[in-house]
Amino acid sequence: MHKGRLEAFSDGVLAIIITIMVLELKVPHGGSAFNDLEPLLPVFLSYVLSFVYLGIYWNNHHHMFQVTQRVNGSILWANLHLLFWLSLVPFATGWMGETHFAPAPTALYGAVLLMSAVAYMILQQAILRAPGGSTVLASAIGRDLKGKLSPLIYVAAIGLSFVNPWIACALYVLVALLWLIPDRRIERALASGMNDV
Amino acid sequence: MHKGRLEAFSDGVLAIIITIMVLELKVPHGGSAFNDLEPLLPVFLSYVLSFVYLGIYWNNHHHMFQVTQRVNGSILWANLHLLFWLSLVPFATGWMGETHFAPAPTALYGAVLLMSAVAYMILQQAILRAPGGSTVLASAIGRDLKGKLSPLIYVAAIGLSFVNPWIACALYVLVALLWLIPDRRIERALASGMNDV
Amino acid sequence: MHKGRLEAFSDGVLAIIITIMVLELKVPHGGSAFNDLEPLLPVFLSYVLSFVYLGIYWNNHHHMFQVTQRVNGSILWANLHLLFWLSLVPFATGWMGETHFAPAPTALYGAVLLMSAVAYMILQQAILRAPGGSTVLASAIGRDLKGKLSPLIYVAAIGLSFVNPWIACALYVLVALLWLIPDRRIERALASGMNDV
Amino acid sequence: MHKGRLEAFSDGVLAIIITIMVLELKVPHGGSAFNDLEPLLPVFLSYVLSFVYLGIYWNNHHHMFQVTQRVNGSILWANLHLLFWLSLVPFATGWMGETHFAPAPTALYGAVLLMSAVAYMILQQAILRAPGGSTVLASAIGRDLKGKLSPLIYVAAIGLSFVNPWIACALYVLVALLWLIPDRRIERALASGMNDV
Numbered sequence: 001m002h003k004g005r006l007e008a009f010s011d012g013v014l015a016i017i018i019t020i021m022v023l024e025l026k027v028p029h030g031g032s033a034f035n036d037l038e039p040l041l042p043v044f045l046s047y048v049l050s051f052v053y054l055g056i057y058w059n060n061h062h063h064m065f066q067v068t069q070r071v072n073g074s075i076l077w078a079n080l081h082l083l084f085w086l087s088l089v090p091f092a093t094g095w096m097g098e099t100h101f102a103p104a105p106t107a108l109y110g111a112v113l114l115m116s117a118v119a120y121m122i123l124q125q126a127i128l129r130a131p132g133g134s135t136v137l138a139s140a141i142g143r144d145l146k147g148k149l150s151p152l153i154y155v156a157a158i159g160l161s162f163v164n165p166w167i168a169c170a171l172y173v174l175v176a177l178l179w180l181i182p183d184r185r186i187e188r189a190l191a192s193g194m195n196d197v
Numbered sequence: 198m199h200k201g202r203l204e205a206f207s208d209g210v211l212a213i214i215i216t217i218m219v220l221e222l223k224v225p226h227g228g229s230a231f232n233d234l235e236p237l238l239p240v241f242l243s244y245v246l247s248f249v250y251l252g253i254y255w256n257n258h259h260h261m262f263q264v265t266q267r268v269n270g271s272i273l274w275a276n277l278h279l280l281f282w283l284s285l286v287p288f289a290t291g292w293m294g295e296t297h298f299a300p301a302p303t304a305l306y307g308a309v310l311l312m313s314a315v316a317y318m319i320l321q322q323a324i325l326r327a328p329g330g331s332t333v334l335a336s337a338i339g340r341d342l343k344g345k346l347s348p349l350i351y352v353a354a355i356g357l358s359f360v361n362p363w364i365a366c367a368l369y370v371l372v373a374l375l376w377l378i379p380d381r382r383i384e385r386a387l388a389s390g391m392n393d394v
Numbered sequence: 395m396h397k398g399r400l401e402a403f404s405d406g407v408l409a410i411i412i413t414i415m416v417l418e419l420k421v422p423h424g425g426s427a428f429n430d431l432e433p434l435l436p437v438f439l440s441y442v443l444s445f446v447y448l449g450i451y452w453n454n455h456h457h458m459f460q461v462t463q464r465v466n467g468s469i470l471w472a473n474l475h476l477l478f479w480l481s482l483v484p485f486a487t488g489w490m491g492e493t494h495f496a497p498a499p500t501a502l503y504g505a506v507l508l509m510s511a512v513a514y515m516i517l518q519q520a521i522l523r524a525p526g527g528s529t530v531l532a533s534a535i536g537r538d539l540k541g542k543l544s545p546l547i548y549v550a551a552i553g554l555s556f557v558n559p560w561i562a563c564a565l566y567v568l569v570a571l572l573w574l575i576p577d578r579r580i581e582r583a584l585a586s587g588m589n590d591v
Numbered sequence: 592m593h594k595g596r597l598e599a600f601s602d603g604v605l606a607i608i609i610t611i612m613v614l615e616l617k618v619p620h621g622g623s624a625f626n627d628l629e630p631l632l633p634v635f636l637s638y639v640l641s642f643v644y645l646g647i648y649w650n651n652h653h654h655m656f657q658v659t660q661r662v663n664g665s666i667l668w669a670n671l672h673l674l675f676w677l678s679l680v681p682f683a684t685g686w687m688g689e690t691h692f693a694p695a696p697t698a699l700y701g702a703v704l705l706m707s708a709v710a711y712m713i714l715q716q717a718i719l720r721a722p723g724g725s726t727v728l729a730s731a732i733g734r735d736l737k738g739k740l741s742p743l744i745y746v747a748a749i750g751l752s753f754v755n756p757w758i759a760c761a762l763y764v765l766v767a768l769l770w771l772i773p774d775r776r777i778e779r780a781l782a783s784g785m786n787d788v
Contacts, residue, residue, distance in 0.1 A: 005204055005259050007596055012212030012406075015603030019611065020216065022678050024224070027615070027685040032693035051678070055671040062596050062667070076259070077377075080252040087219050087248070094224040102229035180668075202401055202456050209409030209603075217413065221421070273456070274574075277449040284416050284445075291421040299426035399598055399653050406606030414610065418618070470653070471771075474646040481613050481642075488618040496623035 003071050006079055010061060013083045017090060018054045021047055024094040043097035046109075049172060050093040053113065056179045057086060057120070067136040068127050078126040082119040088112045106168045107161035113172065114154040121147060150175050200268050203276055207258060210280045214287060215251045218244055221291040240294035243306075246369060247290040250310065253376045254283060254317070264333040265324050275323040279316040285309045303365050304358035310369065311351040318344060347372050397465050400473055404455060407477045411484060412448045415441055418488040437491035440503075443566060444487040447507065450573045451480060451514070461530040462521050472520040476513040482506045500562045501555035507566065508548040515541060544569050594662050597670055601652060604674045608681060609645045612638055615685040634688035637700075640763060641684040644704065647770045648677060648711070658727040659718050669717040673710040679703045697759045698752035704763065705745040712738060741766050 025043055028036040061082075068075075092112040096105040124147070128138055141147070157171035222240055225233040258279075265272075289309040293302040321344070325335055338344070354368035419437055422430040462469075486506040490499040518541070522532055535541070551565035616634055619627040659666075683703040687696040715738070719729055732738070748762035 002263075005208060008205060008599060009208045009212055009255060011596060011600045012209055012603050013216055015600055016213055016216040016607055018674075019604055019607040019678060020220065022682060023220075023611065023614075025679075025682045027682065027689055029689065032686075032690035032696055034695050034699075037699075048675075051671075051675055055668070058600060058671075059664075059667055062600075066593075073256075076256055077252070080248075080255075083215075084245075084248055087216060088222075091219060091222045091224065095229075098224055098226065099229035104231045105229055108231075108234075199460075202405060205402060206405045206409055206452060206456075209406055210413055213410055213413040217417065220417075270453075273453055274449070277445075277452075280412075281442075281445055284413060285419075288416060288419045288421065292426075295421055295423065296426035301428045302426055305428075305431075396657075399602060402599060403602045403606055403649060406603055407610055410607055410610040414614065417614075467650075470650055471646070474642075474649075477609075478639075478642055481610060482616075485613060485616045485618065489623075492618055492620065493623035498625045499623055502625075502628075 003065055003068060006071050006076060007065055010079060010083065011058075014054060014058050014061075014086065017087055018051060018058075021050055021090040021093055024090065024097065042100045043094070046093045046097035046101075049169075049176065050089050052176050052180070054086065054089065056176065057082075057116070060120070060179070064124065064127065064137060067134045067140065069134070070130070070132065072130050074126045075123070075130060078119070078123040082116065082123050085112060085116040085119050089116070101165045101169060103162045103165050106165040107158045110154050110158040110161060110168060110172065113175075114151055114158065117147075117151050117154065121151075146178055150178070200262055200265060203268050203273060204262055207276060207280065208255075211251060211255050211258075211283065214284055215248060215255075218247055218287040218290055221287065221294065239297045240291070243290045243294035243298075246366075246373065247286050249373050249377070251283065251286065253373065254279075254313070257317070257376070261321065261324065261334060264331045264337065266331070267327070267329065269327050271323045272320070272327060275316070275320040279313065279320050282309060282313040282316050286313070298362045298366060300359045300362050303362040304355045307351050307355040307358060307365060307369065310372075311348055311355065314344075314348050314351065318348075343375055347375070397459055397462060400465050400470060401459055404473060404477065405452075408448060408452050408455075408480070411481055412445060412452075415444055415484040415487055418484065418491065436494045437488070440487045440491035440495075443563075443570065444483050446570050446574070448480065448483065450570065451476075451510070454514070454573070458518065458521065458531060461528045461534065463528070464524070464526065466524050468520045469517070469524060472513070472517040476510065476517050479506060479510040479513050483510070495559045495563060497556045497559050500559040501552045504548050504552040504555060504562060504566065507569075508545055508552065511541075511545045511548065515545075540572055544572070594656055594659060597662050597667060598656055601670060601674065602649075605645060605649050605652075605677065608678055609642060609649075612641055612681040612684055615681065615688065633691045634685070637684045637688035637692075640760075640767065641680050643767050643771070645677065645680065647767065648673075648707070651711070651770070655715065655718065655728060658725045658731065660725070661721070661723065663721050665717045666714070666721060669710070669714040673707065673714050676703060676707040676710050680707070692756045692760060694753045694756050697756040698749045701745050701749040701752060701759060701763065704766075705742055705749065708738075708742050708745065712742075737769055741769070 025040060025047060028040065071079075089112055092105070092109040096102075096109045099105045124137075124141065127134060153171050153175050157168040160171070161168040222237060222244060225237065268276075286309055289302070289306040293299075293306045296302045321334075321338065324331060350368050350372050354365040357368070358365040419434060419441060422434065465473075483506055486499070486503040490496075490503045493499045518531075518535065521528060547565050547569050551562040554565070555562040616631060616638060619631065662670075680703055683696070683700040687693075687700045690696045715728075715732065718725060744762050744766050748759040751762070752759040
């Protein structure tokens with residue numbers, strides 16, 4: 001099976017998720033001064049954070065399938081499973097923003113990020129285990145320090161949400177920064193002469 | 198005619214349908230505790246069920262067009278007919294979830310699934326009947342037990358919704374499980390040496 | 395310039411337009427009986443009509459670009475102009491449905507269809523006038539009876555909306571039926587040995 | 592890395608942004624006369640303006656990547672940065688329309704356009720600086736008068752919003768007209784025999 005439609009469908013779903021989040025930024029009815037935007041500030045900040053996260057997922061998804069040749073049933077479903085958790089990001093983002101980063105919504109946001117990270121790892125494994133699994137991907141991932149560290153930080157952040165939600169938010173920002181550098185490991189591995197792509 | 202744009206358009210519509218369903222999960226205004234999510238639980242559960250169903254349709258659509266070479270007018274319209282019924286899934290899902298699985302909404306949900314299944318069979322027939330229709334598809338479908346059984350179960354579930362909606366839901370879950378296995382028949386047929394794809 | 399991205403972008407916009415219309419079908423809050431769906435019936439009927447119209451536009455767009463090789467700036471903007479008018483279909487559909495086919499909304503619906511038809515003709519001309527314009531398209535269109543008749547019927551329907559909106563609706567259905575047959579003229583022209591595609 | 596998915600993802604996001612703007616055109620509940628559309632007129636006008644702007648961005652994006660061969664991490668993120676600012680256009684459009692072009696919303700609209708223009712220039716630079724950066728693009732851009740002038744006009748318009756919002760709107764229309772001519776510079780450069788594309 002070819003990977004084209006899986007990529008197209010994922011691009012479509014990610015494009016929609018990233019865009020409908022902005023619908024939570026509701027036009028302030030009856031107000032036309034800059035002050036009327038003030039209550040929207042936390043919603044806006046949580047939108048920025050989630051936009052960056054979805055951008056990271058799209059980037060890494062793009063890189064991973066760059067070095068994947070064929071897809072099978074397991075990969076298709078592992079990919080849908082990832083899209084499911086990412087589809088909950090707008091809800092978690094909206095709740096966290098509207099409640100001005102209250103403890104429970106901030107923890108829920110972390111839980112959605114955690115499940116997305118787990119789903120991403122499952123997808124990565126499905127690709128590696130597929131017949132003729134990608135050796136470029138395997139060498140690019142290596143020990144996968146970032147992939148293993150992120151879930152641990154999310155778990156810590158979920159717990160700390162109930163102590164002080166701002167610590168949790170700082171941790172979410174930290175993980176985003178860790179990943180903001182696109183997966184240069186794959187670019188390196190590709191450049192180092194492995195030309196089976 | 199090439200199948201590329203039909204696939205791209207279908208991917209777009211399915212991606213949007215699967216994603217706008219999540220808009221029914223409305224952020225609980227004014228509540229910031231986990232308890233405030235409780236009334237959303239049935240909406241969430243029906244979202245999960247419909248996400249799986251749409252994933253199944255996307256998967257099977259993907260497999261079916263994998264072994265289809267060219268499309269004609271009948272196939273284009275049979276495909277739009279399928280997309281029409283699937284586009285009603287978010288409405289039926291939202292109503293069933295909001296009414297906590299009341300009889301009529303649960304029956305309507307089954308009716309939308311039934312019409313989608315019928316539309317899928319019509320599309321399958323249109324592909325088989327097209328000039329140079331897919332022999333790989335024909336051999337892959339075989340007697341098409343799953344395809345014939347599902348509508349019967351939906352009909353039973355629609356009737357049983359008025360006895361006990363939970364029985365109907367159990368049947369919807371059962372059909373989803375039947376199909377969750379992607380159409381390995383086509384993968385098998387493809388692998389068994391028919392290389393006209 | 396290649397036509398690939400123009401097709402992809404148009405597919406995206408059309409897929410979204412066709413799908414957000416269904417958002418006008420609002421889940422009846424607090425009602426869980428089939429009776430509660432009754433007020434939605436006109437909204438549903440107008441949705442079906444518009445779905446068919448957008449399906450027709452997508453089909454004809456698909457056929458027209460099938461025989462178009464390259465695009466230039468005029469074609470890009472003529473295409474965006476068409477998408478603009480089609481993007482107003484959900485609004486016109488929603489208003490017509492909610493007001494149970496009142497005169498003004500029914501006339502507005504016809505006006506949006508009229509402008510879309512005009513925009514389609516402009517796009518068709520832009521393709522024919524482009525350097526190396528499609529000879530297959532020219533021969534396929536021929537005298538373009540359907541293309542010239544439809545706007546006249548829309549104009550009549552707009553006027554008749556204020557006499558009896560149901561006559562207007564009957565005319566909209568009539569035009570849809572005229573076009574429901576996909577543009578077999580192009581299929582015929584293609585099949586008759588012109589292989590510059 | 593290939594540019595295909597970057598183009599597909601951008602097309603998806605732009606298609607959704609351009610289409611969800613129309614959701615701000617809310618069906619007038621309980622009104623069925625043309626008069627009931629009057630309050631929607633400013634919303635409609637701001638929709639037209641933003642549709643044209645997004646069309647311009649899509650057109651120029653299309654042209655720019657036409658002459659770009661490969662993408663790297665910087666280009667991916669510069670592109671996401673552009674999409675972020677463009678994703679705020681529907682919000683700014685809706686606020687400006689609903690407040691009937693009040694000073695603050697009109698200034699905010701200009702600010703979103705300004706940031707989008709800056710993001711576009713950053714993306715352009717990222718492409719030029721990439722290894723094997725496009726020489727066709729470089730020669731096509733030349734001194735980039737339009738690209739340098741637009742931000743200055745936006746800045747002036749933002750200031751003038753507080754004097755008279757209509758002057759600001761006139762300036763936004765002016766810039767749109769400047770760009771409405773698709774980037775013929777690239778078409779010319781391509782036509783002048785540089786065939787490395």
